[in-house]
Amino acid sequence: MTSAASTASAATPRLTFQAGSRQHRMFQLAGWACFVIPMLVLPYVLPSFRVAQLAQAVGWGIAILGMNMVIGWSGLISLGHIAFTGLGAYTTTILINESRFDMWMTLPVAFVVCFLFGALVGLPALKIRGLYLALITLALALTFPILIKIEGGGIARRTGGDNGRTIKEGLKPTGWMRSLLGISGKDASSQVAIYKYFCMLIIAGICFLLVRNIMKSSPGRGMLAIRDNQIGAAVSGVPLNKHKVLTFALSAAFAGIGGSMIASSLGAIGPTLVGPEYATLTLMGLVLCGVATLHGCWLGGLAVVFLQDLAPRWIKAVPGVDIDPIFAGALFGLILVLVPFFMPRGIVQFARWLKARFVRVIPQIPRASVV
Amino acid sequence: MTRFAPHISERDLDMASRPKWLNGSTVLYAAMAVVLLILLGPIFRGGSQLFLQRVFDSLNNGAVYAVTAISLVLIFKATTLINFAQGNIAMFGAYVCYQLSVKMGWPVWPSIFVAMIVMAIVGAAIERTLIRPFGPADHLPVVLITFGLASILLALAGAIWGLEFLAFPSPFPAKPGDRFTIGGAFFRYETVGTLLVLAVMLVVLFAILGRTKMGLAFRAVSSNVESARLVGVHTGRTLQFGWALAAALSVLGACLVAKQTNLEPSFMAKLTIFAFAAAVLGGLDSIGGSVIGAFIVAVVQSLVTGYGQQVAGFGWLKSNFALVVAFALILVVLLFKPEGLYGTKRIERV
Amino acid sequence: MSEPVLEVSDLGASYGAIQVLRNINFVVNAGEVVVILGANGAGKTTTLRSVCAMVATSGSVRLFGEEVRTHDTADIVRRGVAHVPQGRGTFPELSVLDNLRLGAYVRKDKEIASDIDQWTTVFPRLGERKDQAAGSLSGGEQQMLAVARAMMSRPKLLLLDEPSLGLAPLIIEDLFGRFAALNKDTGTTMLVVEQNAEIALDIADRGYVLEAGQIVLEGTSNELHSNDAVRAAYLGA
Numbered sequence: 001m002t003s004a005a006s007t008a009s010a011a012t013p014r015l016t017f018q019a020g021s022r023q024h025r026m027f028q029l030a031g032w033a034c035f036v037i038p039m040l041v042l043p044y045v046l047p048s049f050r051v052a053q054l055a056q057a058v059g060w061g062i063a064i065l066g067m068n069m070v071i072g073w074s075g076l077i078s079l080g081h082i083a084f085t086g087l088g089a090y091t092t093t094i095l096i097n098e099s100r101f102d103m104w105m106t107l108p109v110a111f112v113v114c115f116l117f118g119a120l121v122g123l124p125a126l127k128i129r130g131l132y133l134a135l136i137t138l139a140l141a142l143t144f145p146i147l148i149k150i151e152g153g154g155i156a157r158r159t160g161g162d163n164g165r166t167i168k169e170g171l172k173p174t175g176w177m178r179s180l181l182g183i184s185g186k187d188a189s190s191q192v193a194i195y196k197y198f199c200m201l202i203i204a205g206i207c208f209l210l211v212r213n214i215m216k217s218s219p220g221r222g223m224l225a226i227r228d229n230q231i232g233a234a235v236s237g238v239p240l241n242k243h244k245v246l247t248f249a250l251s252a253a254f255a256g257i258g259g260s261m262i263a264s265s266l267g268a269i270g271p272t273l274v275g276p277e278y279a280t281l282t283l284m285g286l287v288l289c290g291v292a293t294l295h296g297c298w299l300g301g302l303a304v305v306f307l308q309d310l311a312p313r314w315i316k317a318v319p320g321v322d323i324d325p326i327f328a329g330a331l332f333g334l335i336l337v338l339v340p341f342f343m344p345r346g347i348v349q350f351a352r353w354l355k356a357r358f359v360r361v362i363p364q365i366p367r368a369s370v371v
Numbered sequence: 372m373t374r375f376a377p378h379i380s381e382r383d384l385d386m387a388s389r390p391k392w393l394n395g396s397t398v399l400y401a402a403m404a405v406v407l408l409i410l411l412g413p414i415f416r417g418g419s420q421l422f423l424q425r426v427f428d429s430l431n432n433g434a435v436y437a438v439t440a441i442s443l444v445l446i447f448k449a450t451t452l453i454n455f456a457q458g459n460i461a462m463f464g465a466y467v468c469y470q471l472s473v474k475m476g477w478p479v480w481p482s483i484f485v486a487m488i489v490m491a492i493v494g495a496a497i498e499r500t501l502i503r504p505f506g507p508a509d510h511l512p513v514v515l516i517t518f519g520l521a522s523i524l525l526a527l528a529g530a531i532w533g534l535e536f537l538a539f540p541s542p543f544p545a546k547p548g549d550r551f552t553i554g555g556a557f558f559r560y561e562t563v564g565t566l567l568v569l570a571v572m573l574v575v576l577f578a579i580l581g582r583t584k585m586g587l588a589f590r591a592v593s594s595n596v597e598s599a600r601l602v603g604v605h606t607g608r609t610l611q612f613g614w615a616l617a618a619a620l621s622v623l624g625a626c627l628v629a630k631q632t633n634l635e636p637s638f639m640a641k642l643t644i645f646a647f648a649a650a651v652l653g654g655l656d657s658i659g660g661s662v663i664g665a666f667i668v669a670v671v672q673s674l675v676t677g678y679g680q681q682v683a684g685f686g687w688l689k690s691n692f693a694l695v696v697a698f699a700l701i702l703v704v705l706l707f708k709p710e711g712l713y714g715t716k717r718i719e720r721v
Numbered sequence: 722m723s724e725p726v727l728e729v730s731d732l733g734a735s736y737g738a739i740q741v742l743r744n745i746n747f748v749v750n751a752g753e754v755v756v757i758l759g760a761n762g763a764g765k766t767t768t769l770r771s772v773c774a775m776v777a778t779s780g781s782v783r784l785f786g787e788e789v790r791t792h793d794t795a796d797i798v799r800r801g802v803a804h805v806p807q808g809r810g811t812f813p814e815l816s817v818l819d820n821l822r823l824g825a826y827v828r829k830d831k832e833i834a835s836d837i838d839q840w841t842t843v844f845p846r847l848g849e850r851k852d853q854a855a856g857s858l859s860g861g862e863q864q865m866l867a868v869a870r871a872m873m874s875r876p877k878l879l880l881l882d883e884p885s886l887g888l889a890p891l892i893i894e895d896l897f898g899r900f901a902a903l904n905k906d907t908g909t910t911m912l913v914v915e916q917n918a919e920i921a922l923d924i925a926d927r928g929y930v931l932e933a934g935q936i937v938l939e940g941t942s943n944e945l946h947s948n949d950a951v952r953a954a955y956l957g958a
Contacts, residue, residue, distance in 0.1 A: 127705070131513075131514070139644075143694075339515060587819065591823050600775075603798040604795060
């Protein structure tokens with residue numbers, strides 16, 4: 001059977017590679033370099049508040065990674081994952097402040113806590129489907145900020161209620177770290193910013209690899225099967241209940257890690273960061289950048305942080321329009337409305353489609369073994 | 372794909388091993404009974420007058436929830452879609468009414484009707500441009516679009532009319548003295564008016580659905596959309612009609628409540644959630660059911676909020692009691708009887 | 722001779738990427754009962770759905786001489802086609818009366834009420850259950866309701882999709898007897914798609930055999946009835 005030549009698109013691709021060949025690998029490496037090099041270099045050339053924003057974006061990216069697991073790969077519409085992000089963030093904050101945990105030690109705790117709560121939320125999800133699930137998870141997103149502020153049982157005292165809390169001991173680089181990263185003694189804040197950024201990157205990288213492996217393994221494929229055809233998956237032997245609960249649990253855990261990282265990079269946490277506004281923002285970031293793609297998550301994180309930052313300025317810049325920048329919410333709403341029409345699978349898929357028009361990789365034809 | 376078919380559903384299989392009486396409805400009623408029992412103590416201590424007052428107050432809420440819930444049900448019936456933007460469509464209509472009555476001096480009721488018509492047109496436009504391109508099974512786009520729409524409407528309202536709280540004219544006589552006194556408790560004229568509006572609205576709605584051709588078409592599309600096409604119904608236009616009607620009704624609900632809660636862009640948020648709770652409880656595709664659900668929600672809220680603080684352990688939920696009650700209701704219903712008290716069981720054909 | 726009521730040429734139909742029908746050609750003339758036989762999965766239902774533009778199609782579908790393949794379903798229906806889908810397609814929550822009224826949805830004349838009376842006389846069970854929800858009727862009753870509803874639009878062409886499915890043998894005989902009577906009394910043209918070849922060929926004038934998305938045989942009902950291949954495959958002889 002001839003290769004994909006018969007189903008080629010109208011434009012002839014300019015570059016053709018044989019999979020696994022030297023050229024192909026060089027091409028892939030070049031692609032990676034385009035992303036990796038800026039990631040490593042930018043913190044040194046940007047002012048420190050931008051670096052802090054980048055760090056935050058990575059944190060939101062991890063949170064969106066969690067959301068993607070449940071919405072993108074499993075097809076279960078959960079509008080409430082922001083609650084898990086918040087749970088992770090508050091867990092980290094409270095542990096550091098009250099129990100003198102080290103920031104790194106709070107991560108596994110946050111993971112487990114969010115995993116358990118995610119499993120708990122996943123249980124109703126077994127019986128509730130589709131839009132009903134969206135409705136009930138929306139309720140979760142709206143309830144979480146209220147629960148944070150409950151004054152009984154010492155909850156509000158620990159969470160700081162309406163005002164939130166700052167983290168006493170954030171991420172701080174130790175001596176040998178400084179020399180490793182090449183940051184010199186003078187500028188304290190930018191050092192810390194750069195350190196934090198690389199910490200985020202490491203955690204993000206670990207999460208990325210973890211999720212990628214999960215998706216390639218049996219639970220991951222089970223999720224995809226559930227998304228595409230629940231009943232078909234069930235009769236094919238996918239244990240629906242176990243998988244759905246597992247999916248919620250894992251996605252909540254990763255969202256929680258994201259929350260922990262956001263809290264530690266910001267140095268503080270408050271109820272607005274875990275409420276409906278950010279639920280909408282993360283949803284927007286997710287669908288704009290790429291549902292069910294790994295790379296879309298990071299882009300989504302960038303979107304959450306930077307669109308929020310830039311939107312008020314864009315609104316102000318529109319001539320003749322005298323609207324208070326508070327109405328950035330309309331811009332995000334507009335994006336949500338337009339995405340299903342113009343880029344239903346997000347920017348990443350669009351980029352892939354674009355790439356496919358110019359680059360074609362011919363798969364290796366498996367050799368028949370000679371017996 | 373028919374919904375009401377003598378087929379074995381997975382719920383039936385599920386329940387084959389459970390005792391007959393342990394079904395969703397009994398769980399729901401039992402839960403409500405338990406709540407009432409817990410509150411029995413404070414209710415007695417408060418006296419009959421306080422109890423009556425709470426009940427009367429809840430009647431007003433119930434009617435308002437009912438009007439809004441019906442608009443949600445109309446759309447769900449016809450399309451099995453949940454419109455997350457319904458609340459803000461209603462809010463925008465209330466602002467239009469404000470513009471007409473306060474800023475331009477029109478009398479209240481004509482303003483309300485014109486606002487209803489304006490938003491009906493908007494609702495029809497939304498269906499045509501934003502919802503119709505997507506198939507009914509495609510949930511994510513609809514969630515995104517209605518969500519986004521809600522944000523846009525919110526920002527638009529704030530941009531045009533500002534973010535401060537505005538005073539809304541009352542559709543009924545509502546001075547402090549305008550009330551009956553029954554059993555020592557006050558029954559406000561406003562409540563009477565709201566209940567009357569609900570009654571009239573129901574009569575008109577059932578007349579439209581039951582007696583007109585468009586109503587018949589709407590019921591056909593709600594029941595079996597493919598067969599509706601096969602009898603020559605233009606499903607697109609019918610759905611537009613449904614969205615327009617739903618928008619108009621939700622605006623009515625918003626206008627009824629705006630006097631009591633002051634007009635500001637997010638004033639419909641809580642009401643929408645209560646209306647959802649009412650619709651879910653009563654059955655998302657049952658108009659009558661959602662009316663009953665609305666009153667149940669209102670009464671339960673009123674009693675729990677009014678008396679719950681005196682029961683040990685509830686005090687910490689203070690300010691958002693009503694909201695938490697609504698959420699709890701939605702969760703319990705969706706877990707045990709997703710079709711609500713009066714909805715039709717959803718059966719999926721393999 | 723007048724043009725055929727329905728003329729399908731080189732029809733292809735697909736669900737997404739899956740091609741279900743290929744190069745389908747058949748004709749239905751005025752007043753005829755034509756049957757399309759086939760086993761499960763042959764594409765019979767898809768054929769009827771193609772006529773009503775409910776699936777993605779290619780080729781040509783001519784109704785009363787006009788090309789209608791790309792038209793709207795509702796538009797095709799308004800030209801005088803009534804389709805009784807597989808599984809009856811009743812409106813289960815609506816009353817029997819409402820179902821019948823919907824059958825007449827496209828009509829604007831004043832004889833709708835008398836037609837309802839007529840059909841509830843022809844099918845007395847429907848008259849008895851006029852105000853009952855259609856979903857509570859038995860299978861056979863629902864089938865009668867579906868046919869009555871279809872006839873309410875006074876169609877020139879009646880499409881029946883596997884009317885015998887799920888019905889007891891005695892009821893099937895009764896039903897098909899009524900189809901034959903309908904055709905004789907009102908001259909309504911019928912296109913019936915069936916698995917139950919025996920009973921279908923009894924009332925048909927002509928027939929086609931569909932296999933794996935293609936027409937493999939055609940002829941008068943007598944010819945098909947005596948055809949060895951048909952007998953072996955569908956008549957259990």
